[in-house]
Amino acid sequence: MIRGSCRRFPADVGADRYREWTAELSAILDDASIRSSFLRALRALAFCAGIATTARQLSRPARADYRSAGNERWRTGAPRTRPGAMAVRVAIGLAAYLIVAGLVTVTTGLTAGSHLGAWPLLLVVPLGIGFDAYCLRDIARAADVRYLRKWVWALICLAQTPLGGILYLAIGRIGPAQPLPPMPPRT
Amino acid sequence: MKLTAPLERVLRVLVADPGASHYGYDLMKAARVPSGTLYPMLARLQQEGLVDSQWEDQRPDAGGRPPRKYYRLTAEGARVARLELARATTAASGTRHVAAWPAHGSPS
Numbered sequence: 001m002i003r004g005s006c007r008r009f010p011a012d013v014g015a016d017r018y019r020e021w022t023a024e025l026s027a028i029l030d031d032a033s034i035r036s037s038f039l040r041a042l043r044a045l046a047f048c049a050g051i052a053t054t055a056r057q058l059s060r061p062a063r064a065d066y067r068s069a070g071n072e073r074w075r076t077g078a079p080r081t082r083p084g085a086m087a088v089r090v091a092i093g094l095a096a097y098l099i100v101a102g103l104v105t106v107t108t109g110l111t112a113g114s115h116l117g118a119w120p121l122l123l124v125v126p127l128g129i130g131f132d133a134y135c136l137r138d139i140a141r142a143a144d145v146r147y148l149r150k151w152v153w154a155l156i157c158l159a160q161t162p163l164g165g166i167l168y169l170a171i172g173r174i175g176p177a178q179p180l181p182p183m184p185p186r187t
Numbered sequence: 188m189k190l191t192a193p194l195e196r197v198l199r200v201l202v203a204d205p206g207a208s209h210y211g212y213d214l215m216k217a218a219r220v221p222s223g224t225l226y227p228m229l230a231r232l233q234q235e236g237l238v239d240s241q242w243e244d245q246r247p248d249a250g251g252r253p254p255r256k257y258y259r260l261t262a263e264g265a266r267v268a269r270l271e272l273a274r275a276t277t278a279a280s281g282t283r284h285v286a287a288w289p290a291h292g293s294p295s
Binding site for chain 2: 019020021022023024026027028030046047049050051053054057
């Protein structure tokens with residue numbers, strides 16, 4: 001957690017912060033004034049959460065300057081997308097969804113009377129789980145997503161399988177993370 | 188810089204012994220400030236030259252624990268902190284007077 005937070009800083013500052021905060025962490029874990037080790041662990045966790053907040057706050061000005069300096073590809077390498085392309089992707093996604101849903105419905109209807117029963121419906125469950133997992137993995141690995149926070153997209157994907165995932169892929173997805181361009185030195 | 192309640196508590200801890208160095212967890216406990224508040228605050232203070240920091244030397248008796256970063260008020264920092272705290276105290280007692288004032292005039 002601390003290591004991840006320190007990645008927000010330029011390498012040298014991040015390394016310095018990492019050494020400082022891990023030393024604090026071991027001070028908390030060795031704190032003899034808190035007798036219960038569970039409480040110590042809780043406090044260490046709270047400490048790490050605070051570190052994440054700190055890193056977000058402290059690294060913001062540098063990144064904001066960098067972004068406003070006209071460096072549009074500052075993080076994801078993603079150019080702005082045109083609304084037309086987005087509509088096409090939504091349409092493709094919906095069409096794919098309707099085809100799959102239609103196939104499942106038809107095959108369920110065909111097999112309803114036979115000994116096969118409702119097996120195509122059982123096929124839908126792993127399909128949905130797999131699609132959700134794919135979307136969540138994509139969100140987790142992306143450096144950035146469009147319009148909403150990552151966790152909001154993740155919730156949307158989970159809440160509306162598969163429509164949420166289709167919306168994410170069509171609208172929110174930017175693509176795999178590009179390597180960061182070198183950060184400007186912090187002043 | 189605006190003197191917030193957590194900042195005031197941290198400054199009071201630091202001013203109590205201006206020469207002493209504190210590490211982050213020490214300050215968190217003494218001033219009852221969470222880490223997410225303390226470190227941005229320290230970074231701001233350091234940027235304004237009111238606080239400086241240094242790494243502790245690796246001592247052989249430390250039992251192999253990693254070296255800590257210690258924070259200390261600069262001379263300027265001590266001056267500013269005392270000033271701000273004195274101002275805060277005056278303001279606080281001023282508010283108390285105002286709050287107590289109607290009681291003087293009440294017929295009882």
